[in-house]
Amino acid sequence: MTPKKPKSENSIVDVAKALGISPATVSRALNNNSRISEATRTRVKEKAAEMGYRHNSMASSLRNRRSNTIGLIVPRISMYFHAFFITSLQRQLQTAGYNLMICQSNDSVDVEKELANTLYSARVDALVVSLALYTEHIGHFDGFLRQGIPLVFYDRVPTLRTQAYVIKGDDYRGGLLAGNHLIQAGCKRVAYISGPLSCSIYQERTRGFIDSLTKYGVPFREEWTYYHELTVENAWSSLRRLFAGDVIPDGLFAANDTTAIAAVAFARERGIRIPEDLKIIGYSNDPRTAIITPAITSIEQYPNEMADKVAETLINALQHRGPSSSIVVGEPLVCPVDLVRRMTT
Amino acid sequence: MTPKKPKSENSIVDVAKALGISPATVSRALNNNSRISEATRTRVKEKAAEMGYRHNSMASSLRNRRSNTIGLIVPRISMYFHAFFITSLQRQLQTAGYNLMICQSNDSVDVEKELANTLYSARVDALVVSLALYTEHIGHFDGFLRQGIPLVFYDRVPTLRTQAYVIKGDDYRGGLLAGNHLIQAGCKRVAYISGPLSCSIYQERTRGFIDSLTKYGVPFREEWTYYHELTVENAWSSLRRLFAGDVIPDGLFAANDTTAIAAVAFARERGIRIPEDLKIIGYSNDPRTAIITPAITSIEQYPNEMADKVAETLINALQHRGPSSSIVVGEPLVCPVDLVRRMTT
DNA sequence: TTGTAGGCGTTATCAT
DNA sequence: ATGATAACGCCTACAA
Numbered sequence: 001m002t003p004k005k006p007k008s009e010n011s012i013v014d015v016a017k018a019l020g021i022s023p024a025t026v027s028r029a030l031n032n033n034s035r036i037s038e039a040t041r042t043r044v045k046e047k048a049a050e051m052g053y054r055h056n057s058m059a060s061s062l063r064n065r066r067s068n069t070i071g072l073i074v075p076r077i078s079m080y081f082h083a084f085f086i087t088s089l090q091r092q093l094q095t096a097g098y099n100l101m102i103c104q105s106n107d108s109v110d111v112e113k114e115l116a117n118t119l120y121s122a123r124v125d126a127l128v129v130s131l132a133l134y135t136e137h138i139g140h141f142d143g144f145l146r147q148g149i150p151l152v153f154y155d156r157v158p159t160l161r162t163q164a165y166v167i168k169g170d171d172y173r174g175g176l177l178a179g180n181h182l183i184q185a186g187c188k189r190v191a192y193i194s195g196p197l198s199c200s201i202y203q204e205r206t207r208g209f210i211d212s213l214t215k216y217g218v219p220f221r222e223e224w225t226y227y228h229e230l231t232v233e234n235a236w237s238s239l240r241r242l243f244a245g246d247v248i249p250d251g252l253f254a255a256n257d258t259t260a261i262a263a264v265a266f267a268r269e270r271g272i273r274i275p276e277d278l279k280i281i282g283y284s285n286d287p288r289t290a291i292i293t294p295a296i297t298s299i300e301q302y303p304n305e306m307a308d309k310v311a312e313t314l315i316n317a318l319q320h321r322g323p324s325s326s327i328v329v330g331e332p333l334v335c336p337v338d339l340v341r342r343m344t345t
Numbered sequence: 346m347t348p349k350k351p352k353s354e355n356s357i358v359d360v361a362k363a364l365g366i367s368p369a370t371v372s373r374a375l376n377n378n379s380r381i382s383e384a385t386r387t388r389v390k391e392k393a394a395e396m397g398y399r400h401n402s403m404a405s406s407l408r409n410r411r412s413n414t415i416g417l418i419v420p421r422i423s424m425y426f427h428a429f430f431i432t433s434l435q436r437q438l439q440t441a442g443y444n445l446m447i448c449q450s451n452d453s454v455d456v457e458k459e460l461a462n463t464l465y466s467a468r469v470d471a472l473v474v475s476l477a478l479y480t481e482h483i484g485h486f487d488g489f490l491r492q493g494i495p496l497v498f499y500d501r502v503p504t505l506r507t508q509a510y511v512i513k514g515d516d517y518r519g520g521l522l523a524g525n526h527l528i529q530a531g532c533k534r535v536a537y538i539s540g541p542l543s544c545s546i547y548q549e550r551t552r553g554f555i556d557s558l559t560k561y562g563v564p565f566r567e568e569w570t571y572y573h574e575l576t577v578e579n580a581w582s583s584l585r586r587l588f589a590g591d592v593i594p595d596g597l598f599a600a601n602d603t604t605a606i607a608a609v610a611f612a613r614e615r616g617i618r619i620p621e622d623l624k625i626i627g628y629s630n631d632p633r634t635a636i637i638t639p640a641i642t643s644i645e646q647y648p649n650e651m652a653d654k655v656a657e658t659l660i661n662a663l664q665h666r667g668p669s670s671s672i673v674v675g676e677p678l679v680c681p682v683d684l685v686r687r688m689t690t
Numbered sequence: 691t692t693g694t695a696g697g698c699g700t701t702a703t704c705a706t
Numbered sequence: 707a708t709g710a711t712a713a714c715g716c717c718t719a720c721a722a
């Protein structure tokens with residue numbers, strides 16, 4: 001492939017010339033416009049194929065003022081939940097004739113801002129976002145709202161009120177279920193490792209968890225609670241501190257599965273028996289929780305179902321069907337979660 | 346967000362009018378063209394910001410005949426290797442001013458074809474592809490070659506000769522290393538579960554593996570070799586057959602980690618001791634191989650390094666630097682692999 | 691340093 | 707059923 005400068009391609013004008021008809025007719029024929037004779041349509045399509053003509057969506061987008069592209073900003077595609085969400089969303093949007101432009105913020109607020117601007121300039125027809133870990137202000141998305149471009153937040157949604165669509169998991173209930181389950185399994189001294197409270201999902205999981213403990217009269221101990229990015233390294237560091245004292249936890253709620261997995265490894269290293277000495281519950285039902293020994297109890301979030309809701313919302317909004325959608329601005333749609341019991345509880 | 350029709354936005358013409366200058370000047374000022382006075386540049390940028398002006402990349406792309414977007418077709422983003430590859434590639438392209446349009450073929454040849462067409466119409470400046478499992482003919486990418494649009498295959502590359510860039514892992518060596526390692530660990534009766542041979546990576550792994558056995562005089566047994574999609578279900582089905590007879594394997598090379606993980610689970614269920622009775626080696630060094638018990642020996646493919654090479658190739662090709670690139674058309678670039686020894690061997 | 695003008699390829703509108 | 711025309715917003719010779 002020698003680097004040659006982009007040879008100008010055949011356009012509909014060229015096809016039109018070759019056939020001795022007008023570009024408008026060619027355009028209509030290719031777009032299956034009804035007011036064109038079957039004969040012409042066939043003739044045009046054949047000629048176009050013969051000439052290697054390809055539709056130019058840049059020109060088409062400019063003319064139509066719509067790109068048929070939807071932007072997606074996600075913290076990281078390597079997170080199980082998001083990978084599955086994306087796959088499902090992409091399939092549905094593809095079917096509806098939209099392309100999905102997938103971008104990763106890498107959990108950086110700055111990158112998120114840049115991406116928002118880029119996608120705005122790219123004139124995406126809609127934007128779907130799951131926020132970075134420390135995003136609190138969402139002013140970088142205001143342009144979309146001002147222009148009436150559909151904006152959908154999912155999973156990690158803004159904590160402030162917004163005029164965008166909001167589709168989230170029932171993280172409060174997830175936290176509640178986790179707490180209830182640990183207590184019902186007999187835990188008296190429960191620890192908690194959470195993500196930062198700047199992030200909606202951890203706020204809610206924490207609320208639910210605390211409410212559960214309160215309901216059962218089990219103390220929520222500040223000194224056994226950690227809020228930090230949920231990496232393996234941070235998990236080990238917190239676990240070491242948790243198990244450094246005389247009194248040690250007999251239950252742990254890890255707000256993500258990476259942390260729960262680290263906890264299982266930690267317990268093994270320390271000779272802490274699971275579930276006898278320590279019960280562990282994670283969050284997201286990452287496939288890894290099922291293959292590790294012992295398999296980890298976790299909270300399922302149904303990424304595919306959430307993708308369904310997001311797709312439905314998008315397509316409704318883009319087709320201006322408006323109120324027929326089940327999701328409306330200002331009222332978050334909350335998707336169910338379930339506890340999946342395995343061997344750590 | 347009430348569905349309102351897209352309000353027409355301010356263009357450079359509007360900004361120009363507001364300032365009483367020509368659109369050309371505005372365009373140049375915004376693009377930091379050198380031949381514009383500092384004063385004007387500042388005035389223009391301020392006014393543009395004030396008016397909420399946003400660059401329209403559709404118009405710009407049409408005019409410039411380049412989209413600054415690079416297309417990517419990948420079998421599935423949920424595969425560890427690809428997720429890491431993408432993250433790394435995206436970061437580098439972003440830095441270089443390109444957007445990445447990530448698409449999944451879902452291992453379907455038909456979807457792959459559709460995506461190729463869509464991305465062609467979208468006028469991506471370059472295309473990066475890892476092929477679907479059963480893609481043998483690659484004619485659907487010919488348009489890119491004809492138009493001189495840089496085309497890069499990576500990982501799962503065409504088995505036929507092509508004029509595109511080819512960047513692949515050293516799968517032959519991976520297969521060789523796997524075979525050598527099993528034999529050196531004492532295996533006499535080795536089984537093999539591979540992906541379909543339509544796919545370059547499995548072809549090569551198989552070749553390497555067979556060459557290793559041959560070198561050591563260990564028989565390669567057709568009846569202990571399976572070629573199929575490497576899913577959990579298929580793995581179990583093959584494993585059951587492998588261990589149904591009187592003589593059973595003492596070593597298994599699984600051509601991906603999902604299969605190796607399934608084998609560990611299978612062995613546990615059957616009470617087969619690992620590594621005493623059965624040694625297992627996987628492929629890709631998926632993080633899951635490290636957390637499972639026993640941790641699985643695997644072949645590391647260095648997705649980030651491969652992404653580096655792909656990014657370098659792309660940027661070179663896009664900037665017409667031509668021959669200064671270390672990667673040239675017609676000669677596949679082969680990236681190193683390494684064996685990571687763990688507890689299953 | 692700035693302005694003028696034409697065109698990138700497509701499609702909607704208005705005419706025939 | 708088809709054609710002529712203009713416009714989407716931007717950029718860049720070329721002119722001043």
